[in-house]
Amino acid sequence: MVAEKDALVVAAVFVLALISHSEGIIGGREAVPHSRPYMASIQVQNGETMTHECGGFVIADQWVMTAVHCLPTGPNGRKVVLGVHSLSEPEETKQTFDILELHNHPAFSPSNYDNDIALIKLDRPYNASEAVSAVEYLRAGGTNPDTDAEVETAGWGSLDNLGARPDKLKEVVVEVVSSTRCRRSDYFGRKFTTNMICAQKLCPEPCDQPYKKEDSCDGDSGGPLLYNGIVVGITSNGGMKCGQVKKPGIYTIISHYTEWIDSIMAPQPSAT
Structure with a gap:
């Protein structure tokens, strides 16, 4: 009986190790270092160090786009780090910024995360390099991806529903x-609005065998959803657990906000 219990403990530890060291996000893989130079890590003070909290992406020389729910009450000392691959390792490519301005969309709804789009103005323009540059985003009149289209996202969010976080970009x-x-009522029901795209790696029909779940997860919020290399969405919200079949990741459709984005980023007239 003791030997049987020991075997069960070993098996449980082995399974836990597999979960804790899965490939990243939910499924996915480690990105080639700095192959996504637009990625931003929004970090919060945690004792003596800064800890990754949310993602974002560079859209102009002093501007980062993210999600409102990442900073609902203001910057509160958070910093934005660009040129990151490993969160913990020293990298000469890293550039750290204070948040000069935060613009949360005024119609953001905490109840269903509608209009979950925010703009951060950095305290200075970034230094362009192979590791730091802006990405194009879809504007009004552009074509959003259709059902079943392959899209991609990235982040330093949880690897699994146990909260394990990666050190390197996935x-x-x-x-x-x-x-x-x-x-549908068994998915998101009325909480899902026309400002949202949902996406996940679906099980092929008929779904009669185990398959690899792939999804964005906690900590990926604010990051980009790309279609043909252009950002079409912002990682927003999904289910309480990541990788659930009936709770795909939800992404804010950026092209619905062109006028608002332009109004925020327009150069302010100088005082005379």
């Missing part, structure tokens, strides 16, 4: 789920 390819399905 990326994953997922597929757009139809808006009709995401509006």
Whole structure:
């Protein structure tokens, strides 16, 4: 009996190790270092160190786009770090910024995360390099991905529902789920709005065998959803657990906010 118990303990530890060292995000893989030079890590003070809290992405020389729910009450001492691959290792490519301005969309709804888009103005322009540069985002009139289209996202978010976090940037390819399905009562119901895209790696029909779940997760919020190299969405919200079949990741559709973005980023007239 003791030997049997020992065997069960060893098996449990082995399974836990597999979960804790899974490939990243939920599924996915480690990104090639600095292959996504637009990625931003929004970090909060944690004792003597800074800890990654949310993602973002560079859209102009002094501007980062993210999600409102990442900073709902203001910057509160948070910093933005660009040129990151490893959160813990010293990298000469890293550039750290204070937040000069934070613009949360005024119509953001905490109840369903509608209009979950925010703009951060850095305290100075970044120094452009192979590790730090802006990415193009889809504007009004552009074409958003259709159902089943492959899209990609990246971040330093949880590897699993136990909260394990990666040190290095992860990326994953997922597929757009139809808006009709995401509006079903067994998915998100009325919380899912026309400002949202949902996406995940779906089990092929008929789903009669185990498959590798792939999804964005906690800590990926604010990061980009890309289609053909252009950012079309912001990682926003999903289910309480990542990788659930009926709770795909939800992404804010950026092209719905062109006028608001332009109004915030427009140069202010100088005082005479």
